[in-house]
Amino acid sequence: MFLKKISVLKSEIPAKEKYPFSIPAIRNLNSLDLTSNITFFVGENGSGKSTLLEAIADKCGFHAAGGSRHNQYDVHGAHSDLGDYLRLSWMPKVTNGFFLRAESFYHFATYLDKLEEDPYTRSNYRHYGGKSLLEQSHGESFLSLFLNRFSGQAIYLLDEPEAALSPQRQLTFLRILHDLNKTQQCQFLIATHSPILLGYPHAKIWSFDHGSIKEIDYEQTDHYQITKYFLNNRENMLKELLKD
Known part of the structure; x- marks a missing residue:
């Protein structure tokens, strides 16, 4: 692990009623200790995990729209309103990584094109599979x-990586995640809605729901509970959900 703690500089916040501190989980956050190489952020849309x-x-x-420290390109709205009020505690600090x-x-x-x-x-696309x-x-x-791009001692921040992945490809990603964690000493922070990704063994899961950020078990996540209930009770659930 490289990034050990995330702290909010509360004394420097100008107005707590304005975004992003209008988000309850962000407003109530003081600090977050990271104790696993694989950390997941979960919560409803708008709960603050991506923020x-x-x-x-x-x-x-890293570029706020995605990339590393070396990527510079213009994207409208690509900035963080929260970054100025965070302190990151490292041991040791790494500069290698990527934000997806x-x-x-x-x-x-x-x-890249x-x-x-x-x-x-x-770039010759050498870090991206050899083609555009x-x-x-x-x-x-x-x-x-x-x-191709992820390797070495680095930190990788992934915002909804499952968005483009089928369930089978999500399982493939779990294997990639495992290999990078075990052999390359990579640290991952991942915001996700995927019950498949959340099932990674021994990962830490932080929930942003209910106005605060709390560690929860996999089986406590809505993602697990709702998916399991739907699969086990599909007909009854759809009948109730879609009734006139």
Whole structure:
């Protein structure tokens, strides 16, 4: 592990009623201790998990729309309103890593294509499967990133990596995650809605629901409980849900 603790500089917050501190889980956060190489952020849409992950990426020096410290490209709204109020505690500090943001991955892929067109910045796609990410399916491009770009002592911040992955490819990603954790000494912080990814053994899961950030077990997540109930009671649940 490299990143050990995330702290909020409460004394420097100008107005707690304004975004992002209008989000209850963010407003009530003082600090978060990281005790596992694999940490998941879960919660309903708007609960603040992506907001915090984006702010961590900002403090790491990663592009807020996705990328590493070395990627520079323009995307409207690509900034963090929370990053200035965070302190990250490292031991040791690493600068290698990557921020994957599923909703803006197209912009990152387009940026790589522009680099390839310029002989002075040509990347040869060597870190991304040998060809343009835009020439691969969405899921293939994600896996190309995970398999070719991720390695070494680094921290990887992933915002909804399952967005482009089928259930089978999510299982493939779990194997990649396992290999990188065990052999490459990588640390992962992952915001997700996937009950498959959340099942990774011995990971820490932090829930952003109910106005605070609390550690919970896999079986306590809505993702597990709702999915399990639906699979076991599909007909009755749909009958109740879709009744006139």
